[in-house]
Amino acid sequence: MSAMEAEVSPLFALLARHWRLGGVEASAFDASGMSVGFALGDGTLALASMGDEENANVRWRVSIENGRATVSTRSRPVPPPAIVPIDVAPIRLAPFGDAGFLVGGASGRLVTVAPDGAVRSLVDMDSGPVEAICATSRQVAFVAAGGLVARYGAGDATARAIARYEEPLRAMAPSPDARHIALGFDGRIAVEPAEDDGAARLGFDLAASRVLAWSPDGRILAAGLDHGGIALIELETRRVLRLPDYPAPVRSLDWSADSRLLATAGAFRAIVWSFDAGDGKPKTIETGRVGFVAITVVRLHPNRPLLALGYENGVIVIARIGARDELVVRDPSPGAVGGLDWSPDGEHLAFHASQGGAGASQGSAGVLDLPSHMFK
Known part of the structure; x- marks a missing residue:
């Protein structure tokens, strides 16, 4: 592993800490926002702290004479992330507890x-291998492994079985x-109850979905499809x-x-759907510019x-x-x-990229410091 040479963009060179880490498959900030983890293709976890003594916020200066803002260059090299061996790749991770992560690998090993x-x-x-890990809060996470979905509590890390499945799991998302x-398979989406409250099991025949996302109010489950765009499922009306x-x-x-x-990826410009109309029909909000290259990832700023x-x-x-x-x-x-991934305070943006997609041996990861006064 070695620190990457400066990118072409001067702004990137001033704002980013970045590293070559091999294939990077996933990333997440912990609940405190002070640590970010990168799941690597060799079965290790790279950890970077936001406690950087030379982050861009520290190096930001505003001239008293003309009010012009500048960011000075670093005086020391970017420190490398800590590398933690976990399991056989691929590994999955999610924030868990007040700080730190829940991480699982292909052998079925699960650790904090x-x-x-x-x-x-x-x-x-x-x-069986850990196929997905998702958190709903600091205290609750769901783990899919070996055909079983279990719910883990951060307090004592005890597990309770929630649902079973037999098909290859493509996506998972717990309601807020x-x-x-919600479980995504090839050709269908299942919504299983996670509590013993008599809730019905629901199924929807749809194209393969590799990403599921609940609206924070829990009304709508959005599914990104391999073919056919997006499906929005209203849980109450089905x-x-x-x-x-x-x-x-x-x-x-x-x-x-x-x-x-x-916000959605999968097009040559950002497509943001607004649900303000009240008639049940979302409308698009023009955002950004049209290009010639497809968008792969979208993340809304938390604030x-x-x-x-x-x-x-x-x-x-x-x-x-x-x-x-x-x-x-x-x-x-x-x-x-x-x-x-945005940090909870919105002042850091973690990113990762791999040549050849998931499991690739070549990749990079980093954190962009984006102080709030940049966007006033």
């Missing part, structure tokens, strides 16, 4: 990893209240609304905290009307919702952007 890299084993070997768990005409598979979805906006976009050619852009304004923070680089 603290921000300092300390590992505590929960399951040493299971009947942790009362339902109505399915299809939003077709995407030129590429939709592999990334993100809801705003108030459930009014849904501001901003959208981070990752492209197939490695570009990362910050766009303002409802405007054409864009800020390019990473120029074209080897490998499609595979993941973007």
Whole structure:
């Protein structure tokens, strides 16, 4: 592993800490926002701290004479992330507890990893690989492994079986209240009850889905489809609304905290759907500019009307919702952007890219420091 040479963009060189890490398959911030984890293709976890003494916020200066803002260069090299061995690849991760992560691998091993890299084993070997891990809050996470979905509590890390499945699992998403768990398979989506409250099991025949996302109010389950765009499932009415005409598979979805906006990848410009009309028919909000390269990842800023976009050619852009304004923070680089994650305070954006997709041996990862006063 070695620190990457400066990218073409001067802005990227000033704002980013970035590293060559081999194939990077997933990333997540922990609940505290002070640590980010990158799941690597060799079965290890790379941990980077936000406690950087030379982050861009520290190096930001505003001139008293003319009010012009500048960011000074670093005086020391970027420190490398800590590398923590986990299991046989691929590994999955999700934030768990007040700080740290829940991480699982292909042998079925399941561990918690603290921000300092300390590992505590929960399951040493299971009947099948860990296929998905999703968190609903600091205290609850769901793990799919060996045909079984189990619910884990952060307090004592005890597990309770929720649902069984026999088909290859493509996507998983628990509802915000942790009362339902949505499972995506080839040709259908199942919504299973996660509580013993008599809730019905629901099934929907749809094209293969590799990403599922609940609106924060729990009313709508959005499914990004390999073919046919997006499906919106209203849990109460069981109505399915299809939003077709995407030129590429939709592999990334993100809801705003108030459930009014849904950002989607899979097109040559950002497609943001607004649910403000009240007639049940979402409308698009023009955001950013049309290009010639498909968007692979979208992430809405947690506190501001901003959208981070990752492209197939490695570009990362910050766009303002409802405007054409864009800020390019990473120029074209080897490998499609595979993941973007905002820290809870919105001042850091983690990213990763791999040449050849998941499981690739060549990849990069990093963190962009984006102080809030950049976007006033």
